Amino acid sequence: MKIQGKMFLWLALFILAIAVLYGLWAKEPVGTSALFMAFGLSIMIGFYLVFTAKRVDTGAGDNKDAEVADDAGELGFFSPHSWQPLVLAGGCAMAFLGVVFGWWLLFISLPVLLAGIFGWTFEYYHGENQNQ
Template structure:
């Protein structure tokens, strides 16, 4: 996590310099650009959030083989986790998010339909391994 946290620390410093500079330059040109400044500020905050997560995780987990000079490839060998081979649940979740966002455009009632689909998708994620071929 050491290398990744350094990359995000560089991005934090970069956006901490660019955000006020952008705001000042657009203000001096006669029209303050709110959207651009907001985007830079949010990018700074998101990079700060990811950097904080990497630092906390790095302290909790400790040094990984990739972070050590004497780390070997074989140290990371083995299973990474369990992943389902196929599932329809991501499709339903993506459809729910799409319908919710289209509801903002076409009418809030459509967002309610998207929330219902989202509940269906969340239940699918939660109970995916309790039914069908992969139940245990």
């Protein structure tokens, strides 16, 4: 994780240099703004990875003598069945269609989006999946 963080920080420095050169040369505000936002995003990801690498054990990616099999094992918990992403996808589709057909559709999609977010956040706090 430490190597990936350093890669993102180097990428951020490269994007910053390109953003400054592009801004001075092209004098075009949209592309310059996009490059500065990409710089900010790269800094955020790089800082997170470097900060997290200090608190967790060294992974196989940080060990030069590691084998591919060293990274094998459990990757985490993934929900086996959930309908909430479908609800969120429907709400997002309605919200984006609101831009095409009218902003009133955004107000109809807002309760669907909120129900999907609420349901996905709290799906393991009720029913058969409730932690005891």
